[in-house]
Amino acid sequence: MSHSTTNTSDVLALDSLLGSEELELREKVRDFKDQRIRPNIARWYEDAVFPRELPAELGELGVLGMQLEGYGCPGRTAVEYGVAAMELEAGDSGIRTFVSVQGSLAMTAIHKWGSEEQKERWLPRMAAGELIGCFALTEPTAGSDPSSMASFARRDGTGDDAGWVLSGSKRWIGMASIADVMVVWANTDDGIRGFLVPAGTPGVAVTPIDAKLSMRASIQCDVVFDAVRLGPEALLPGAMGLRGPFSCLNEARYGIAWGAMGAARDSYEAALEYAGSRMQFGRPLAGYQLTQEKLVNMVLEIQKGTLLALHLGRLKDAGKLHPEQISAGKLNNVREAIKIAREARTILGGNGITLDYPPMRHANNLESVRTYEGTDEVHTLILGQHITGVPAFR
Template sequence: MYQPPDYYETDALLTDEHKLIRNSVREWVTRYVKPVIEEYAQQHKPLPLEMMRQMGELGALGPFIPEEYGGPGLDHMAYGLIMTELERGDSAVRSSASVQSSLVMYPIYTFGNETQRKKYLPKLASGEWIGAFGLTEPDHGSDPGSMKTRFEDKGDYYLLNGSKMWITNAPLCDVAVVWAKDENGKVRGLLVERGMEGFTTPETYHKWSLRASATGELVFDNVKVPKENLLPNVKGLKGPLMCLNSARYGIAWGALGAAMECYDTALRYVLERKQFGRPVASFQLQQKKLAEMLTEITKAQLLVWRLGVLKNEGKATPAQISMAKRNNVEMALKVARESRQMLGAMGITGDFPIMRHMMNLESVITYEGTHDIHLLITGMDITGIQAFHE
C-alpha cells in the first residue's frame, strides 16, 4: 500500500479542500491507472481516451479554469497536487493533463476572446475534446524564436504552412494551439482543428520513454484557418512562454510524484527483502540511500509548496518556476536511479514501476525547457546577463 513520504509534515500546510482533491485523484490513479499502466507502457500504446474523460470528471483538466467555462475554478496549489498524483501513476498521464490544462486551455482562456472560450473550454475541461500545443519544430527546440512555421493573410482566411514535432496528444487531438509567424515575423497563436484540409498528425514511434503517451507531429500543408481562430490578445513569444511557465509549474509538482512512488517502492522492498540473514534495509549503504532520497524529496516538497503560495498570490516569477522544474525533475531522476539499484535485477522489470518512471523522466528533464536551458535562465536571473541569444 502506497505510503507517500511527508517527513516535514507538509500536509499541515494544506487546506482540507486541498487534501480532499489530492486524495480523490490518488484514489483514481490507484484504481484505474496502476493496474494497466505497465501493459500500455510495455506495448508502447497510448492510454485509452476514456481516461481523459475521467480526469475531466475529477476536475484534473484545467483545474484553474473558472466554472463558467467548464473548469472547477481551483487554485494553483490544487493544480500542483493533482499533477503530483497523476505523475505517480505515469508521466504520460500527467503530460496529457498538463498539456490540456496549461498549454491549451490556459492560452485560450488568457489570450482568447469570449467566443473562443465558450466554444473550446467546456469541451476540453470535460475531456470530450483533446488538445495539443504546437511550438517545438524539427530544427528549433530551445530557440523557438527561429521557428519556420508561417501563415499568410488571404483575405477571408489565414494560410498556414510548416510543422511541429514532439507534440504530446498530437495523434489524438481535436484542436491544436499552434504558434506561427505572421507576414511581419510576429509570433501569433492559431486554433487549428482536426478535419481542416492539409492538417495531419503523424504519430512518433520507437520511443524508449513516455511509451504510454501519444506523441506525434503537427503538419500544416496550405491549411486554411478561419480568421476567428486567431488568439487576439497576445503577440510575440510572450504568449507561448507564459504557457510554458504554467506547464513547468505543473511539472515541478508532477516529478515529485514519480520520485515519491520510486522511494516508497524501494523502501518497502528493502524492508521485506532479506540477504545474509537480515533485511536489506539493515545495511548502512541502503540506509544512506534512503536518507538521501528522503532529504531531497522533502526539499522538493517545500520548494513547490512555497512556489504554490507565490503562484496563488500572483508573485511567482518565470525564473522561480524554472528553478523548481529543473531541480525537481533532476531530483526525481536521481531518486529513480538509486531506487532501481536498491531493487537489484528486479528493478528493471515491469513488476515494479521504477524503470518505467526512470525512462519517462529522461523525457521530462528535456521537455518544457531542457535541464541546461533552465540553468541558464537561473544564471541570467542572478547576473542580469543572458548567456544565449534571442
C-alpha cells in the same frame, strides 16, 4: 496507502502545511491513481497505449484546466493543481503529461488569449474531457529556441474577412493524433501569433512518433501543415509574440515541479517496501547501512523538492510567482527525481529492470520531462541571466 507509509514519505510533516480542501483533493486524485492508473500502467507502457477512455474520466475527476476560472473549468488554486499533478505523476508521467497538455497548454492558451466565441466553443467540453487539445510550438529545428520557428502564416485576402494560409512543421506535439483542436504557433508579418486548427482541417498531416524509450503511455507526434487555409476566426486575438506561448509554458513548468516529485516519491516507496521484505545474507536489505543511506538521501530530496513546489504554489496563488522561480523548481525537481528513480532501481536489483516495479519506468519517463518545457540548460540560463543580469543564450 497505509499510515506508516505516509509517515515514512513525509518525515518533515509537510502535510501539516496543506489545508483540508487541498488534502481532500489529494486523496481523491490518489484514489483515482490507485484504482485506474496503478493496476494498468505497466500494460499501457509496455504496449505504448494511451487509453482513450481516460480523458473523460480525468474530466469527471476535475483535473482538466483545473486552475482556470469559468467556462466549465474547475477554478481550483495553484496548490490544488500541484498536489493533483504530483499524484497523477506518481502513477505515470505520461498521464500527468496529458493533463498538462490539455489544461496548462491548450486550454490556458484559449482561456488567456482567445475570443469569447473561442472560449465558449472549446473550453467547457475540454474541461469535461469530451474534446482534446494539443499545443504545437516545438519544431524539428526549433526546440529550445522557439523564436527561430520556421512555420509561417500569411494573410489570405484583405479586410476583416481575411483568412490565413499556414505552412510549416512541428515535432514532439503531445496528443496531436487524437486532438480535436490544435493550438498552433507560427510566424506572421506581424510576429508570432497563435491559431486554432480543428481536427480534420485539409492540409494537416499528423504522424505519431512510435519508437520511444520514454513516455510510452503517452502520445507525441510530428505534424506538417501544407498550405492550410484558415478563416479569420482561427486567430487567437490576444496573443502577440512569444509572450503568448511562454505564458502557457510557465503554467506547465509549474505543474512539472510538483509532478516530478510524485514520480520520485513513488520510486522511493517502491524501494522502501522492497528493502523491508527482500532478504539478503539473513536480514532484510533495509537493515544494511548502505541501503539506509540511499533511502535517507531519497526522502530528503523528495521532502525538499515538495517544499519548494509548495512554496512556488503559495507564491502563484498570491500572484507573486516569477518565471525564474518556476525555472528553479523545474530544474531542481526533475533533476533530483531522475537521480531518485535511478537510485531506487539499484535497491530493487535485477527485479528493478522489470515493469513489475515502477522506478525504471519513472526514470525513463523523467528523461522526457527533463527535456520538455525547457531543458536543464535553458533553465540554467534563465536563472543565470536573473542572478548576473547578463543574457548568455546566444
